[in-house]
Amino acid sequence: MKKIIISGASRGIGFELVKYFTKNKHQVLALSRNIDTLSNLPKNVHVLKVDITKENDLKKVTDFIAKNWKTVDILINNAGKLIHKPFSKTTYRDFLDIYNVNVFAVATLIKVVLPSLKKGSHIVTISSMGGIQGSLKFAGLSAYSSSKGAVITLMELLAEEYKESGIIFNTLALGAVQTEMLAEAFPEYQAPITAKNMANYIANFALTGNLIYNGKVLQVSNSTP
Helix, strand or coil: CCCEECCCCHHHHHHHHHHHHHHCCCCEEEEEEECCCCCCCCEEEEEEEECCCHHHHHHHHHHHHHHHHHHCCCHHHHHHHHCCCCHHHCCCHHHHHHHHHHHHHHHHHHHHHHHHHCCEEEEEEEEEHHCCCCCCCCCCCCHHHHHHHHHHHHHHHHHHHHHCCCCCEEEEEECCCCCCHHHHHCCCCCCCCEEEHHHHHHHHHHHHHHHHHCCEEEEEEEEEE
């Protein structure tokens, strides 16, 4: 059974990933700022209240691994932040808040987990079709979509930098998924796929994609948005 870390685990795709992996008897470390929904779970789920944008909080992850696991098989960078606002009204603070979660925290969490990774370990980062060059873009997502483009490039660079170690880095660029985050930003929009269905796909990719891909971004969408 795999030892799997999931960020942004309290709702949406992250929460569905926790349920999928625990149902299949894997060991899961669920990270979230809000852990209220992560109670009454099986013993193979370990929950840490962590703000991944704060390096001091991430020490909890280091300590947990050292004390309980020693090694990590899979890290899923699922936590994300979205602001829907016209570019002219999007502030420097808005951009910084988005990049802190979607890019900087991803890089920092990877650095924290790296010493525990081994040959064949798989890091999967959740990006967006909005970060794919040439895809249809939504107005009002300048900060969000540009951050998702940045993290795609980050993962490609890390795959190259660590290829001799056998650690695998891949990115999934998702189309619209019906999650709480999407509903908050676009209340009138109904996505074509549920969080549970997408989580099932991501989980299977996390478990097996490292056998085929490295440094790749896969577009997980039946359309270009």
